[in-house]
Amino acid sequence: MSIELQPLPPKGGDYNLENYEETAKHFDWSEVEKAFTFHKTGKVNLAYEAIDRFAEDENKKDQIALYYSDASRDESYTFAEMKKMSDKSANVLKEAGIEKGDRVFIFMPRSPELYFAALGAIKIGAIIGPLFEAFMEGAVKDRLENSEAKAIVTTPALLERVPVSDLPALEKVFIQGDDVKEDGVYLDFQSRLEQASETHDITWVDREDGLILHYTSGSTGMPKGVLHVHGAMLQHYQTGKWALDLKEGDVYWCTADPGWVTGTSYGIFAPWLNGVTNVVRGGRFSPEDWYATLEKYKVSVWYSAPTAFRMLASAGDEVVKNYDLSNLRHILSVGEPLNPEVVRWGEQVYGLRIHDSWWMTETGAIMITNFPTMTVKPGSMGKPFPGITAAILDDQGNELPPNRMGNLALREGWPSMMRSIWNNEEKYKGYFEFPGWYVSGDSAYKDEDGYYWFQGRVDDVIMTSGERVGPFEVESKLVEHPAVGEAGVIGKPDPVRGEIIKAFVSLREGYEVSDELKEDIRVFVKNGLAAHAAPREIDFRDKLPKTRSGKIMRRVLKAWELDLPTGDLSTMDDD
Ligand code: 6R9
Numbered sequence: 206m207s208i209e210l211q212p213l214p215p216k217g218g219d220y221n222l223e224n225y226e227e228t229a230k231h232f233d234w235s236e237v238e239k240a241f242t243f244h245k246t247g248k249v250n251l252a253y254e255a256i257d258r259f260a261e262d263e264n265k266k267d268q269i270a271l272y273y274s275d276a277s278r279d280e281s282y283t284f285a286e287m288k289k290m291s292d293k294s295a296n297v298l299k300e301a302g303i304e305k306g307d308r309v310f311i312f313m314p315r316s317p318e319l320y321f322a323a324l325g326a327i328k329i330g331a332i333i334g335p336l337f338e339a340f341m342e343g344a345v346k347d348r349l350e351n352s353e354a355k356a357i358v359t360t361p362a363l364l365e366r367v368p369v370s371d372l373p374a375l376e377k378v379f380i381q382g383d384d385v386k387e388d389g390v391y392l393d394f395q396s397r398l399e400q401a402s403e404t405h406d407i408t409w410v411d412r413e414d415g416l417i418l419h420y421t422s423g424s425t426g427m428p429k430g431v432l433h434v435h436g437a438m439l440q441h442y443q444t445g446k447w448a449l450d451l452k453e454g455d456v457y458w459c460t461a462d463p464g465w466v467t468g469t470s471y472g473i474f475a476p477w478l479n480g481v482t483n484v485v486r487g488g489r490f491s492p493e494d495w496y497a498t499l500e501k502y503k504v505s506v507w508y509s510a511p512t513a514f515r516m517l518a519s520a521g522d523e524v525v526k527n528y529d530l531s532n533l534r535h536i537l538s539v540g541e542p543l544n545p546e547v548v549r550w551g552e553q554v555y556g557l558r559i560h561d562s563w564w565m566t567e568t569g570a571i572m573i574t575n576f577p578t579m580t581v582k583p584g585s586m587g588k589p590f591p592g593i594t595a596a597i598l599d600d601q602g603n604e605l606p607p608n609r610m611g612n613l614a615l616r617e618g619w620p621s622m623m624r625s626i627w628n629n630e631e632k633y634k635g636y637f638e639f640p641g642w643y644v645s646g647d648s649a650y651k652d653e654d655g656y657y658w659f660q661g662r663v664d665d666v667i668m669t670s671g672e673r674v675g676p677f678e679v680e681s682k683l684v685e686h687p688a689v690g691e692a693g694v695i696g697k698p699d700p701v702r703g704e705i706i707k708a709f710v711s712l713r714e715g716y717e718v719s720d721e722l723k724e725d726i727r728v729f730v731k732n733g734l735a736a737h738a739a740p741r742e743i744d745f746r747d748k749l750p751k752t753r754s755g756k757i758m759r760r761v762l763k764a765w766e767l768d769l770p771t772g773d774l775s776t777m778d779d780d
Contacts, residue, residue: 216534222447232591248409252327255477261286275487290403294325305330307355315487330408332415337464343472348491366635412436421566430627437621440456445475448490458484459508461507480543492520496528503532529692544681545583585656613649614642667696688716691758
């Protein structure tokens, strides 16, 4: 029996989605179109719906659209100013010969100009390719080469990682910085932006035209380019409304970097399509800075990730008391399993529940989530968003009954579904091996109430003495132990048991490695979960390998264990 938490009373007004079950029964995506200008005009461009229509609205134009801060800058831009800056940026790109359909990469640390560049490119119908600032030359080259990028917007510091002469398709390199010397290929983005005209005729596109290309790692091979289209805005908008519960007057902060899908779908599109104030903070994580950001901007809706919440929890419960977080009313999480322990911790320190949401780069927007008006079962990802059909399939594509673990799949055809893998039709088809279904690569089960429970990536599931064990369950239990900061669990091949469970653990401040502690942690999992789920081996490490978006890389743990090469680490957080 899992624990069930009744919905908490709303803080300040009703939630947008009052009755999940009723709404899901009757929901139709075509209804969502009525929220957009294109429903009346037939003219489509996501940037128009996100920025320009509010800039043209007397009641909205002077509202802050973007609050930006980092160690050296502290700025804000209204919707009217965002329109002006993105129009200028569109003119800069267009004058340099960039056209509809061209790939324009954006390779820079978070800054207001990153957002102007992205919106400007979208306004001319170009396809944007966000690149995380920590990528090194090889990773940048692979992505620009694969997509035949025509332009990149970058900074002087990152320019050395762009191998321009090895990229024949790359015609223009826009550099955002001081005193940039132009020479035909290299162009000064900053001065051009200042000088550009403030009026721009937006390029109207088709709903099926390309919007954004996100490169993401699979279990094998090179990162693949996942293409999304303008029509995805229906789902960005509606999930913003019902899952994030965005409404007039909200100040919203998504902590993800736009180099990852969460930082674009929910750091650019969803908030602005809903006309809310969006907070962007540059720089690195620190508990004090994060709480100061929530306080300073009176953030009301906050979207972050389990690793961040665990790091905040590790910082201790005292630090949060120094900040006024009274405006906060709704918190969400994505990217990796949200341990029940973290949900309990959230309720304790914030007086609010952290709501899990599940989706992927390929799905483009939230697919399964815990709605604020719904009973929450901590550890479960929640239920499918209205208009989304999910199922658990066996390896032959048959739907499994409740409580059976299998492949988490989605009925194809949701608005923000990827439309292709760039230059790789085979890979794309690989997701749709069972007619009508997109197979996610995650394993999960659905309980008798329709809640989905994440078990791991398909290839991470552990079989030990004939028992199926999801590493997430074990990791969740491990991090409940007071000494454990983070934990990654893999199956280690064993001649007798098939696999045994092996845990890699980093300790919290103040704890020392010892055999006693090891045994204590083992017994803790054994007693808390099940004997067969207790790790037979525990290795202590100072740090666990993680992707830049915070996921513990079990395949690297496995490679450590088996003494194998670790493969492509271009998405790994190695600083
Ligand atoms: C948005 C994003 C996708 C993979 C996905 C799954 C994991 C995402 C999760 C979750 C457990 C959740 N994942 N949300 N696992 N619970 N709520 O993260 O996209 O970087 O493509 O990762 O992340 O394994 O398949 P992406």
